[in-house]
Amino acid sequence: MIAKEKEAEILRLYHGEKRPVGTIAGQLGLHHTTVQRVLGQAGVDPKVVAPRPSMVDPFVPFLVEQLGKYPSLRSSRLFVMLKERGYPGGPDHLRQVIGRLRPKKPAEASQRLRTLPGEQAQVDWAHFGKLAIGRATRPRRQPDRRDPRPLVGPRPADRAARAPPAPGRREAPRPRAPRP
Incomplete structure (x- = not known):
């Protein structure tokens, strides 16, 4: 809130001396929107600048x-x-x-899926190559097709969503998937 003396000075400079809003603001050390607000409260219509004609x-x-x-x-x-x-x-x-x-595309209706922590798990897929059980190995089906196996665990993007470790405790290292 500014003092009544400042409001009177703004009105005197605007009506009496015909100064523009920016000049009044600079001279009195106020923001130009403050000067516009005081003038608006006094019933002065804001200046509407007509847009300049364009080449288009x-x-x-x-x-x-x-x-x-x-x-x-x-x-x-x-x-x-x-x-x-x-x-x-x-x-x-x-x-x-x-x-x-340009005409705008109509907005599509969508509903955001919201789940509480622990209600939903997300799984990424990775390729591990051949599966070895004892001396037996399971070969790939085709040389050009990969055999997807689930890699269970939170995605790296979900790391930020996890709770931080308790004070004084370090975060346990995350298990890494073996390289093919």
């Missing part, structure tokens, strides 16, 4: 028509089409305008 403005109806017919049409192709029609600008600004004009 004459071509917007054509862009809307083309994007309505072909919503997946690339910006580079639209740029070439506008250049043939006399567009004097560059592709970067046009790409931004096309992004605003």
Whole structure:
């Protein structure tokens, strides 16, 4: 909250001396939004700056028509089409305008799966090569196909979700999968 004297000074500088908001803010050491808020509370309508005309403005109806017919049409192709029609600008600004004009894809409904700790386990798959039991080995089925075996345990991304070790205790080393 600013003092009433500062509010009066803001109003005097704005109405009496016709100073802009930024100048008043700099002179009084206030933020420009504070000056705008005081002026708004005093009933001063905020200045609305009219947007400047753009080089793309004459071509917007054509862009809307083309994007309505072909919503997946690339910006580079639209740029070439506008250049043939006399567009004097560059592709970067046009790409931004096309992004605003392009029809949006409808949002898909989805429901997030939420589970409590310990309710669900996640398993990654790894290839271990041949399985040896005693002197017997189980060969691969085909040389080009891998034999997937489950590697049970939390994924590395789930490490952050685990509880930290108790104070004074070290975290046990994680078992590693053997290399093929």
